[in-house]
Amino acid sequence: MESEDDIAPEKLVEGLKLSEKQNALQVNCHNVHDPKLDKEGISPDPAAREDEDLFHDCRDSFASEVVEENHSGEADASENQIDPDEQYLLELEKDMSEEEKQKRRNESMKLKEEGNKLFKKGDYKEAEDSYAKALQICPACYNMDRSVLFSNRAAARMKQDEKQTAISDCSKALELNPNYIKALLRRAELYEKTEKLDEALEDYKNVLEKDPSVHQAREACMRLPREIEDRNEKLKAEMLGKLKDLGNLVLRPFGLSTENFQVNQDSSTGSYSINFVQNPNNNR
Template sequence: MSDRLKNTCKTSNEAVINDITRDLETSLNTNENTEGYVIQPGTSEEQCFSTETTKNHTELPKEAEFDADHNASDNEEDKESDTDSIDEEHLKDDEVALTDDQKAERLIMAEELKQAGNNSYKCGEYERSVEKYTEGLRLCPLQFDKVRAILYCNRSAARMKLKKYQKSIKDCTKALELDDKYVKAYLRRASSNELLEKYQDALSDYEKALELDPSLEETRKAVVRLKPIVEAKNEEMKKEMLGKLKDLGNMILKPFGLSTQNFNMEQDPETKGYKINFKQ
């Protein structure tokens, strides 16, 4: 499985800067009320800038802040309920005692449940279709990756209809763990991410789907549509982080009688990187 398919919780650069800034504010605020603070001779670097690492980081990155409509339903999705969870360890243990014929029988039953889920989906009975796909996943032997991937992907489609976008994303990710070339799973995960305004994740999945199937014109249009949105978001975040870094620099430089005004930052037009020049 490729690294990009691992569904890990990521902390944004902005949140990291917030964390660093908060720690330094805690350690340096004791000097805020001392006008004309100076470093005494013989004071060690550790004494000037002692910091304590914050262990519990609770501030959410901005991309996790969804609008009210999404929050209302998705806050209840953080944990799988007993009715739709899949205990793969239990399945693995249960299958040890099964013969090949018994596994084949279970596969047939899982296929029938998948079809029942499809029929319920077509009738607009999305909750019932989720139930049928879940039953199929609990029955289908783990060795049949393709069938299990389809069950997860189909369940994600039903969850999208129910506006349970976080769960839809989880199901697509499971499907892709089983079949990393499953175009439909990339597309559904991209759509769910876009609806949650997680544009960078959506763009990445659309691009991957297009890489696997270049004939997808609607997906190509989605890539064109999302690129400027992602670039604008990244530029906005970069400006915010530079502002936080400036505040951070001022806190560090203050004891030396300096500020970030003593430094000039210029952007390289070719590399888009920055160089800093000192000025008196």
């Protein structure tokens, strides 16, 4: 499998200075995958870096067309399956031997590599299924491995325009590894695509706190506040329009309308006052 240095355009997240990579879920496993980092935050071991998430989709994350609907009548297992709680999985694995855990982890990594190959070929549904199978096998104590699997499955789902399930996968990846920049960027992009601009801005800000050099996050933090303000103004105008229509409906039997009431704002205090106007047309 290729290292991240060979994958374009993953340049924006190289050299990250991640803080803590430990997680409370590691306690039940002695061989949790946690590659050592050098002072620059990059693993000196190329083999360790191969386990990173290969697919960070910026701007072109989604399929150009909506995925064709499955009319076969048979639901895919990955779509209907509900991922079990990580803590619950840890409880189930209490009596599992370290040898068995390692064996299951190795099997899941093979499935992950198969998923990566399928993703590169553009077989996104098959890649998603491979990541889902890997998650079924991978022990919960290997939380870093599972975090990457969730993020990779999110990438495959993004390519199929499955935004909500992709957001869920990104969130699960971040629960297992809060410092996972790629999963955070991916979720921010998904939030933006689903018009959840406030949530997107929060994720982009979080990225900049972890690594100020990420251009995509810096650009979004400058752009989104204005978009959020414009959206809020539009929503405000729509709400006032609906209230005006409702007011006219109530006042019409009395020979009145909302035009008979002038709303004025005090520039010094910001408070509003309402004045009744008998003949509003005479004031124009």
